[in-house]
Amino acid sequence: MLQNHHSFWERQKRVPLFEALTRHAMRDPHPFHVPGHKMGRSFDRGGREWYGPILPLDLTELSGLDDLHQPEGAIREAQALAAEAYGAEETRFLVGGSTAGNIALILTACKPGEKIIVQRNCHKSVYNGILLARAKPVFVVPAVDPVTGAAVGLRREDVERTLMEHPDAKAVFITNPTYYGMGIDLKKLVSIVHRFGVPLLVDEAHGSHYGFHPDLPASAMQSGADAAVQSTHKMSTAMTMSSMLHVQGNRLNRDRLFRILAMIQSSSPSYPLMASLDLARRHMVVAGRKEMDQVLPCLQQFRERVSTLSWVTLPAVTEESVYATLDPFKLMLCFRTRAITGFQLQGELEAQGIFPELAELGHVLLAASTGTLAEDVELVWNTLHARSPLYDDGAKNASAAGMLASHFTREQAMPMYEAADADAQSVPLSEAIGAVAAEMVIPYPPGIPLLVPGERIDQQAISLLQKLKESGTRFHGVKDPQLNEIQIVLGRNRW
Template sequence: MDMKQHDTPLLDALIRHVETHDSYFHVPGHKQGRFFDKGGRPYFEEILKLDLTEVGELDDLHEPTGVILEAQRLAAHAFGATQTWFLVGGSTVGNLALVKTVCAPGDGIVVQRNSHKSVFNGCVLAGARPVYLQPARDAATGVYAGVSAEQLRGTLKRHPNVKAVFLTNPNYYGMAQPVDELAAVCERFGVPLIVDEAHGAHFSVHPQLPRSAIVSGATAVVQSAHKMLPAMTMTAMVHAHGTSAFREKLQVALTQLQSSSPSYPLLASLDLARKYYATQARCDVEKSLPVVKWLRDEINGRGEWKALSPDDPYKLILQRPGWSGYEIAAGLRSEGVPLELSDSANGLAVLPLGLGVRECDVLLQAVDRWSDKARVPKGSTWDVPPLDLPDVSVDLPLSQVVQQDGEWCPLEHAAGRIAKRAVLPYPPGIPVVLPGETFSRRVVEYIQFLLSYGARFQGVKVTPSNTYVEVVK
C-alpha cells in the first residue's frame, strides 16, 4: 500500500489553520462557533471550529492547486481513477453534472429506467432526450435490478446517435451488474459509460465484494461516500477516466452546479473516508464478513423470517411472509431500530463495514420483540403485484414538460393525464411516473395501494380530504 494513503492533507491543513489563526473577520458568521446559538453549541462546537472558508492554504474546490488537489489525487489513486473530484452535493450533483457533460440540448442518452431521480433531473437540465433501458426484475424480491449486455447492444443498434449510456450499479438493494461486459459494449459502439454507483463506494476494497465500475471499464462513476463509507452526509466523489477534454467539461459542470462555498468539514470527511478505504476497510471487511453471514443465518433460522444479500453482503434484505416491507420497517422502528428503506415486499438494513456482534444483537432483539408482539399478519389483501415500469414511456419529452403549466389533479382522476412532476416512493427515489409520461389506470392504482400501506412519496400532495398529483394543464 502507498504509505501516503495514511496522510490526510486537507484535514491537516484545516487543523493547522485553526491552531494558528483568528477567524473573526471572514465568513461564516458563527466565527468558528463563537457566535453560535448556545443551545446548539454543545452539539456543533467541534465541527464549527473546522467550518472555514477558502482562506490561506485551504485551497479552492473549484480550481484546486494545493491541499484539495492533493487529497483528490490520493483518492484517484485509492479508487483506481485517472482523476477524482470531491463533491459536497451528494451523488445527486455528480449525476446532474455528468449528464450535462455528455449531452448538449437535444442529444440522446441511454438511461436505465430505474435510475435515481437525479439522472432524470440531469436530463431536464441538459435538455437531453433519454432512451430508456428496462431493467430486469429480481425474482426473490420483486425489485428492479440491472440490464444485460445483449439488451444494451440492441438499444445502441436502434439508437446509434446517442452520446452516452448512464447505468446504475448497484441498485439500492446491493444488486450489481456485469459492468465489465456493459463497458465492453459501450466501447464497441464508441460511447462513454457513466455509472451511478451511489451505493457502491466500498466496492473493490475486498475480493468478496463486487468490483467497482471505475476499475471495470466505466468512463466516469459517481459514488456517495456518505452511504457506505464513514463520511458525512452529502459527501460523494466522481471518479473518471476519459479524455482530458471530457474531464475538463466535467470540472466546468461541477463548478456550475456546486456551491461556491463548499463545506470544509464535509470535504475533510472525504479525505478521511478515502484514508479509511485505502488503509482499513479491507481489514474491517475481512473481519466482519463472517459476522454478516452469522447475522443472515440467525435471521433465516427464525423460521418465518428471510434475510437475503444478493451481491453486496452489507445490504440485508428482510422479508416476513404475510407482512409488507412497510410493516416490517414500522415494526422494527417501533422497537427503536429504524431501517434504511422499505417497499411493498422488503425491508432493507444497511450494515456497517465494521459490523460486530453488538450491532447484530440490536437488530436480532428488535426482530424477536416485534415478532412476539405482531404474530398475525394484517396484510390479507397483500396480492397486488409489483408495477411494471412503462416500456415506451415518454409522451412528451422531459425538456418540454418543464415549459408547460401544471395543475394538481385528484389522483383518482389522473389516469390518461400527462405527468408534470415525477412521482416517486422515497426512498429509494426511483420514479414510477416521470414528467411527460401518461398516468395509466394501473399506475394510479399502484400509487393508491402503496399509499395505503404507508409508503412515503415525493410528487404526491396528500391533504385531509384528498390526494393529488401534478399533471400538464
C-alpha cells in the same frame, strides 16, 4: 514494485486537506472572514456542546486552504490521493451529494435535444439532470428479481439493442449497485458500451466501498467505466452530502465536466465535509479491510439464522439470479407472508432502538457498514426471532416484496422536458388514466420515479400509486404530496 507498494501506503496515510485545516486552526488565528461564527466563538449556546469541536475547522478559501473550484494545493492533493485509492485518473470532491455528480455528468454528456440511454429505475437526480440538460432519455427497463420483486440492473442484450437502435445516443447511464445492493457484471457491459464509442456513466452512490475487500464486487472504475459517482457518505464514513466523482479515459470531455461542476456546486463548499472525504478515503484504505473482516462474518451468521425463518428471506446470488453481484452489507428483509408489512416491522424494530434504512410494503432494508457492531446485528436477530411466532402463519407470498418492481414500462408520449414545461392541470388521481404526466411522481424512499413527465398514465400506475398511498408511502416531486391529485399536461389526454 515493492517500492511502489510501499510508497502507496505512505502516501495514503496522509490527509492533506484535514492537515491543512487543523494546522490553520492551531495557529489561533484572528478570523476576519466568513463564516460569521468565527471558528465557533459566536454560536448558539445550546448547540455549542455538539457543534463545538468541528467549528474551528469550518473555514473558507484562506491562504493554504485551497479552492475546490480551482484546486492547486491541499484540495488538489486530497483529490489526487482519492483518485489513486479508488483507481481513477481524476477525482473531484462533491459537497452536494451524488446528486451533484449525476447532474454534472448528464449536463456534460448531452446538449439540448441529444439522446442518452438511461436505466429506468435510476434515482431522481438522474431525471433532474436530464430535465436540466433538456436531453432526450431513451429508457431501458431493468430486469426484475422474481424472488424479491425488486427492479435490479439492465440486461446486456437490452443495452446493446438500444445502442443499435439509437446510434446517435451520447452516453449510457446506469445505477450500479441498486439501493438494495444488487449489481450486474459491469465489466461485460463496459465492453459492449465501448464498442459503440460512447461513455458508460455509473451512479455508484451505494458502492463507495466496492473493491476494498475480496468479498465485495469490483467498483465501476475497476470495471472500466468512464465515470462513477459515489456517495462516500452512504456506505463509507464521510459526512452526509460528501461524495466523489471519479473519471478515467477520454470518452467524456473533462474540461466541460469540471466547468459544469463549478456551476452547480456551492461557491462556498463546506471544508468539514471536504475534509471528511479526505479522512474517509484514508480510513477505507488503512482500516477498511480489517473492519470489514470483523463485520462480514456477523452479517453472514445473520443471513444463516434468517434462513431458518419461514416468514422472511434475504436475497442471495444463485445460478438463477437476474443479478450478478450482491452487497453483503445490505440486508433486504423480504416477507414471505402477508401477515406483516415493511412499515410494521420498521415500527417494531424502532421500538427496540433499531433504525432501518428504509421500509416499503414488502420489505425492510438494513444498511450495515464498517461501523456496524456485532451487538447491533444480534439485536436485530433477537427481535426477528422473538416476532417469528406472530408472522409464521405459513401463508407464502414469494412476490409480496418490491411493490415498485416491473412497473417501469410505459408509453413515452412526449419528451420529458416538454411535458415538464407544458401547461398543466390538476386532476384527481383516479381520473388521470390516459393523460400525460406533467410531474415526476417519486415514492420516497427509495426515490425512484414511478412516473416521469411525458409518460402516459395507465391503469397499472394508478393502482400502484393508490396502493402506495394507502400504505403510507410519501411522495416527492409532486404538487400534492398526498397525491389526491396529479398534474397532467393540458390537452394531451386520451380518454
